[in-house]
Amino acid sequence: MGGGQQNGLRSGTLPVALCAGMGAAADILNAQETETERENLRRLRNSFIAQLHDFPWNISLNSPADIAHHPGNANMCFHGFSAHDILQMLQPHLAASTGSACTTGIPEPSHVLKAIGLSGEDAESSIRFSLGFHTTDEDIAQSVGLIGNALERLTKTACSA
Numbered sequence: 001m002g003g004g005q006q007n008g009l010r011s012g013t014l015p016v017a018l019c020a021g022m023g024a025a026a027d028i029l030n031a032q033e034t035e036t037e038r039e040n041l042r043r044l045r046n047s048f049i050a051q052l053h054d055f056p057w058n059i060s061l062n063s064p065a066d067i068a069h070h071p072g073n074a075n076m077c078f079h080g081f082s083a084h085d086i087l088q089m090l091q092p093h094l095a096a097s098t099g100s101a102c103t104t105g106i107p108e109p110s111h112v113l114k115a116i117g118l119s120g121e122d123a124e125s126s127i128r129f130s131l132g133f134h135t136t137d138e139d140i141a142q143s144v145g146l147i148g149n150a151l152e153r154l155t156k157t158a159c160s161a
Helices: 014-032 032-053 083-090 113-116 120-124 136-158
Strands: 059-061 073-078 126-130
Touching: 014 032, 032 059, 032 073, 032 136, 073 136, 083 126, 113 120, 120 126
Parallel strands: none
Antiparallel strands: 059 073, 073 126
């Protein structure tokens, strides 16, 4: 247990540089400029989701739209498609994923998506898209175009098979 500080709960000296860094990060996150950037990110994410919903395919957001969630994240289900097939067609032009980095290489569907009630098939049809503070309206338009082209090609391939 070390030196017995704090009634034996934690020992050692606090890392002053890390404490100062945490304080600086909190200041940045609470700055008005950062809130403005988060609002813009939220707007871009919502635009991305709305444009995907305009497609003729059955596409849904894997979270309730009316609750606050990360402004730079949209996990979308492309019902009837394989997420891996879509991602393969998007590479190398658009980076997205079927799950978190810590589950890379695990073949089964996301346990998180299954925990929120998705079937195994819908979990296998879901892709997580991440946006950042440097994402632009043009990036969204290009991404939506790439996704639409991929879905159209996959639909044609399925119809001709």
